[in-house]
Amino acid sequence: EIVLTQSPGTLSLSPGERATLSCRASQSVSSTYLAWYQQKPGQAPRLLIYGASSRATGIPDRFSGSGSGTDFTLTISRLEPEDFAVYYCQQYGSSPLFTFGQGTKLEIK
Amino acid sequence: EVQLVQSGAEVKKPGESLKISCQGSGYSFTTYWIGWVRQMPGKGLEWMAIIYPGDSDTRYSPSFQGQVTISADKSISTAYLQWSSLKASDTAMYYCVRHTNVYFDYWGQGTLVTVSS
Numbered sequence: 001e002i003v004l005t006q007s008p009g010t011l012s013l014s015p016g017e018r019a020t021l022s023c024r025a026s027q028s029v030s031s032t033y034l035a036w037y038q039q040k041p042g043q044a045p046r047l048l049i050y051g052a053s054s055r056a057t058g059i060p061d062r063f064s065g066s067g068s069g070t071d072f073t074l075t076i077s078r079l080e081p082e083d084f085a086v087y088y089c090q091q092y093g094s095s096p097l098f099t100f101g102q103g104t105k106l107e108i109k
Numbered sequence: 110e111v112q113l114v115q116s117g118a119e120v121k122k123p124g125e126s127l128k129i130s131c132q133g134s135g136y137s138f139t140t141y142w143i144g145w146v147r148q149m150p151g152k153g154l155e156w157m158a159i160i161y162p163g164d165s166d167t168r169y170s171p172s173f174q175g176q177v178t179i180s181a182d183k184s185i186s187t188a189y190l191q192w193s194s195l196k197a198s199d200t201a202m203y204y205c206v207r208h209t210n211v212y213f214d215y216w217g218q219g220t221l222v223t224v225s226s
Binding site for chain 1: 153154172211216
C-alpha cells in the first residue's frame with residue numbers, strides 16, 4: 001500500500017502570501033496518478049489538480065502543482081481569503097486503488 | 110452540467126441496516142465509474158468502493174471489503190451504498206464521487222450517517 005504523507009499538518013499564512021504544500025509518497029507514484037483536492041468547512045471536496053500539474057476546470061491559475069516520483073507540491077502563488085481550507089493529495093495505484101494524504105489545513109495567520 | 114445528488118441524512122441505531130443513494134445526471138451514467146468516500150468526524154478522506162454501472166463491475170478497498178456493498182441501477186442512474194448491520198463507528202459523512210480512472214472529478218453533496226443508541 002502506498003502511503004501519502006502531507007506536510008505541514010497546519011500552515012498559517014496571510015492573504016497575499018505564497019503557500020507551499022507537500023505530499024510525499026512511500027513509493028514512487030506516476031505523475032499521471034497524483035491529484036489534489038480542496039475542502040472548505042461544511043463542503044464536499046473539489047478537484048484542484050490532476051496529473052500532478054494540470055488544473056481542473058475553473059481552477060484559478062494561482063494554483064499550481066508540480067513534482068514527480070515520491071515528492072509532489074501544491075503551490076498557491078498569492079493567497080486569497082477563499083483559499084483557506086484543507087488540502088488533500090490522492091494517488092491511484094494498486095490495492096487499495098486510491099489513497100489520500102491526511103490533509104494540510106491552511107489557516108489565516 | 111454534471112451533478113451527483115445524494116440522499117438525505119440518516120440517524121440509525123447499531124445493528125440496523127441502511128442503504129444510501131446517489132443519482133447522477135448531466136453525463137452518461139453507464140460510462141463512468143462511480144464510488145464512495147468516507148469522512149469520519151474531524152478526519153480525512155478514505156476511499157471505500159467503486160462500481161462501473163455499465164456492467165456492475167466493482168472494486169473495494171480492503172478496509173471496507175465485507176463491511177459495505179456498492180451497487181447501481183443504471184435504469185435510474187443511481188448508485189447505492191448499503192450496510193447490513195451498522196456500528197457506531199460507521200458514523201461519518203459519505204460522499205459519492207465520479208471517477209475518471211485516476212481521480213474523482215465530481216463529488217456529491219454528502220450524506221451524513223449517524224449511528225447511535
